[in-house]
Amino acid sequence: MPPSPIRPRQARAERTRSLIIETAARAFAKHGFDGVSLNDLVVASGMSKGAFYFHFPGKEQVALAAFRAKQQELIDRLMADGDGGAGVADQVTAILRRRAELVSSDPSLRCVIRLGSELRARSDPGSEFASFQDLATDTIGELIRRGIRAGEFSNRLDPEASARAIFAWIVGMDSLSLLDSAGKDLARRTDEVLALLMPALTAGSSRSTRRRH
């Protein structure tokens, strides 16, 4: 049976969509949501308006897709680095430091903090953007559960509640880093957060108690 003719067309459509998202992520990271027009995105993609609108009817939709794709890419890259035999506390430290490095240096991943900050301020409860938090809080929650199982984190922690609180911390740190230094001080701010986060997670854990006595 010959291959279905729909397959190459789908693959081409997906490549086009990825190309638009990649270009848009860089533009939003550099100029912010209000600093980019839909027409800028069409021009930057090198496509006709018709071809572009087939994929995305408006700027809001491109922004949501760009944020989502880059959020997923960032988390995949951070989690793929593996534990390298390190303890969970050391992993969490390494992940947050690597995160600061990646969003500062990668011209498209930076849209996670800039577009994230802007979309948060303009999105409502129940919106598509609001649902994007789950990916981050689920990832953090899983790390906390691992730390508790390993005896490194306090077993009095509620993993879901702690994950929500830690995600809020990251979000606030991103916003203030943008406000103060256009993101340049993110590595320093990450260390300031870690200096409080680590004792918060480990205080009263079986390991910290063993170490103390």
Added chain:
Amino acid sequence: MPPSPIRPRQARAERTRSLIIETAARAFAKHGFDGVSLNDLVVASGMSKGAFYFHFPGKEQVALAAFRAKQQELIDRLMADGDGGAGVADQVTAILRRRAELVSSDPSLRCVIRLGSELRARSDPGSEFASFQDLATDTIGELIRRGIRAGEFSNRLDPEASARAIFAWIVGMDSLSLLDSAGKDLARRTDEVLALLMPALTAGSSRSTRRRH
């Protein structure tokens, strides 16, 4: 010597300015920065355009003044409650809980979280809004110093760095609370933050060590 005729005029100008700020704070808290036009604010103030523009040339200026006045009012009210003989850790807990209560229930103080979230996303490094953080971080830094002096907080804490990190936490919590529940879950989120913040501040303090041994 008769009183200078400029005094009553100044006092009247200040009352007018306060009235505009009060009205604007409520409007921004309810409808957000983008949901309020300069004309809405003029109409709500009951003044002529000329009288209004004498005080504020544009919406951005009114928003900055409203945020600043309400941020100051919120901090003054929180700090004025006094320590009532409680320890510093209990004070910090009480202040953050009372904050959630006030910004949820007071129709003008709510602008601190809503307008704050919006102005953060649209302000640049070096902007007037960026400088408003100092009031919050100085207040938090002073509480941390008191806690260290009292032996309740770890003396390994850097008060300035910790204050910046805690302020980022509050800011992120506010943004996510708005995004998830239009601010309705702020009390719950505050408790989730406190569950991590308290061990972070007290772990390794002389009191916690005395208690443990």
